[in-house]
Amino acid sequence: MRTRATVVAVSGALALSALAVPAAQAADTVQGDTKITKVVVNGGKDIVVGTSTKKITITVTGTDPKGIKDGVAILWRGEKFEPGLLKGVLAPVDDAKCTKVDATTGTCKVSLEASPRELANSNAGRWKVMAGLLAKGRAEDRVIKPSYKTVSVKRAAKLTVNASPEPVRKGRTITVSGALTRANWETRKYAGYTQQPVRLQFKKKGASAYTTVKTVKSDRKGNLRTTLKASVDGTFRYVFAGTSTTPSVVSAGDAIDVR
Incomplete structure (x- = not known):
């Protein structure tokens, strides 16, 4: 991905202040009993980008004894999810929309965009999915997995x-x-x-x-x-x-x- 897109995307991720610090690390971060149980990218289909902007939805579902407060998901390429080692990033374009499933379970819907103006042809292929959830309560228990799964981004x-x-x-x-x-x-x-x-x-x-x-x-x-x-x-x-x-x-x- 071109440099300008990477900078904008990482800045967007940092705007989610509750998740910013651990999200910038390469290893899994687990604080408390928060767990991710399921992540679905683009409805389970490959992400196919043509010559116009492609909107992408990622849903992150998880549990915590206190319930789920917030979530985040980012698509990235590179050696590690660390500044300087990223070769491409697609980050949220808006705050996650989280819904309560029951007292301990919640699902957060995250919106991203893949623009051909910001993608190089070499970016086509497998991307990693960073997913995270923030629990309710003062302790701000959380879980963040920089490489939860992978997904294909393809040229239409x-x-x-x-x-x-x-x-x-x-x-x-x-x-x-x-x-x-x-x-x-x-x-x-x-x-x-x-x-x-x-x-x-x-x-x-x-x-x-x-x-x-x-x-x-x-x-x-x-x-x-x-x-x-x-x-x-x-x-x-x-x-x-x-x-x-x-x-x-x-x-x-x-x-x-x-x-």
Whole structure:
């Protein structure tokens, strides 16, 4: 992440004064009987960021004999959760909203934002989740775990398909073209995702499922192109399985009329 984003994010975390000091340390901090029982990031799905700001919600659930007062969650990359060792930070953009589940249990909802203006393409991949809870009461019992779990932050992808000519006579050659592109966070535009295997699938008219016909590799501009003989009416689509930095994506279907 670029330096400006890191500074702003860390400053935002420090604004949560009750958690600021232990959150800046690399080791787990436990004071009293406060426990984290569950952390859910983005509804349990990968965080996929395109060319506009992505809003992220993290829920931190935990218990304490006195109940839960406040919470925090931060996404980060680096060797340790310490100043100078962070390579990227996404911190809260607002105070956590905590709700009481029962006398000892509470859930805190934390809002974050991932902006392509502040992300470098190299930031795509696994991020660590720092989670913390503050208990009610004067003692301010708390728990903070700098590396509670990990989550994937990926560059959004797009996939297109076009089968031609249409209509086509049976036995003639069909060309199925398309393009695999993904978000470039540094230019805030989509660009070709090169040298990636993409499956070409076909569904015969009246059928309920697609079948893989062949695998096509995207060229140096992300373009896809292959040929095959026309046999029956049906629909073509391209399917990309995804990588550690880019999510899976399926194109819309393109029907072909064989006469």
